[in-house]
Amino acid sequence: MKKNIEFVAANGLLDRRSFLKGGAITFGSGSLGLLTASPSSATDWPNWMTKPGTGLSEYSHRSSYESHILRKTAPLLGTDGSGSSRTPIQYLQGTITPNNLHFERHHSGIPEIDPEQHKLLIHGLVKKPLIFDMEQLHRYPMISKIQFLECSGNSRPNLSKIPPKGSCGDIHGMIACSEWTGIPLNILLDEAGLEKDAKWVLAEGADAASLTRSVPLEKAMDDAILALYQNGEKIYPANGYPIRLFLPGYEGNISVKWLRQLKVTQKPMMTREETSKYTDLMPNGKSLMFTFKMGIKSVITSPSPSLKLGPLGYYEISGIAWSSNGKVKSVEVSADGGSSWAEAELSEPILSKSLTRFRIPWKRDGSPSIIMSRAIDENGEVQPSRNQLISEKGSQVSYHNNSIQAWYISSDGEVENVYV
């Protein structure tokens, strides 16, 4: 069955269900990108089909043809273990971040922790201070949640006056999504028994910086996980081996890695990470503290800078969306800089505080286009434009940039970061 092409917004955006509904779409006289390959002779086998392949192995590695897909590391001056590395999200599909490509943000390198020596202490305003070894912790009831983790400083490059060069991952790659498996924190806090005045929990890591953050007790008792596994494997050293705190929807810094103690307190401890850093300075000189939620956000990962487009015709515009408040309800895409918008298809599963993959078919006709995505969550919160964000928070804003990304696509298929 053939049907006519259905444009739903300017510059070639097609109905999101064009292909899902079945039937071929015709573009005028020709079909959509279907080329006839010349038949190869029966004897012209590729060499990997003419002899047995390599043997079984105890641990897999990706194709050598994919070995260029790497994180971009950005160490702090004078160190090699502090700073960040960013996930190359422009090369990934679906929603799960491979463990080897999960972004990193460390404050004093990655400790090499012997799990047999590692312990977790729970003390402070509790009836019974408790200490656990890893073997004991592994016997606890566990849950698994597929949820995102985003650094509070993700997308900061886009707050500069001039749109930064670099790939999508260089700008927005401090976002990842994993299946986290571990112990609901409320089980251990209940065992320790909370005192009446308990309101906050100080979490401390076993890295050289002994990083500390104060967590609201309400969050700790709600959906906090003591994560032991990441996508089925023991959590990676760069992500907190052998145990990390995981606080769904909150800025990454507070999901303390290499967790060694939880101290229940009445008031926040006002650590360096929650006062001098990770606070939001506003234009009037006031600063907001404990702004944990990352908000509603999306970004088109393909097309994006560094991925030059080929011939005109069919492409899929694809990206990721997420919300601190629950599920993504919809994502709209524009190809004309925000004048007209079309709804993208959301791929299942759509989970709370998780990445959701969106896709929309697009016929590139060669006219210069500006593509953008705008996410809306189940609470009706809408992703702001860059101008909106800056007018609300001021030009000195440096954390929690969840504003809309625009990519300019030239006639010859170059993709460039632009502000609209």
Place this chain on the structure above:
Amino acid sequence: MFTSKKLLLLFSLTFSCSIITALAQSPNLGIVANEELIKNWNTSIGTEGEELPPGFGNATNGRSIYNLQCIACHGQGGEGLLNDKLAGGHGSLTTNQAVKTIGSYWPYATTIFDYIRRAMPYLSPKSLSDEEVYSLTAYMLYINNIISEDMIIDANTLPKIEMPNKGNFIISYPNN
């Protein structure tokens, strides 16, 4: 001598206790931590400073330690080098060029002690004595014109120091 009634009571008490234990459904595998261990691990300093250790220091001693241990990353007198600028920036927060230093930005003096003791110097954290940390804390306050060079900083004086920017912080939780 037990009567059958007493035996029944004893049995039902035992039985109901085990039911309650089963219903609590918590593995309870943790070991109660002893005071000595908690004392050794409980090194975080809150804003009231009740966890501060004995000892004291002043900015003069702090300067000597700074010039050996800190200057390579933070520059002469905290002016910044490879890493964060630690002094100055006063009055800059409402401009387009906000300079966040200990003096211009940090709300609590206790945080200085807490952070230096746990994380600094970068290449050998936890190597300084508490007296050295007190002295460095005093030096940080001195280079930001918050205290005089000879003021003694200890568990009593440190929590009482009002940081210049303290009044400008707003706790947003739970509103975000």
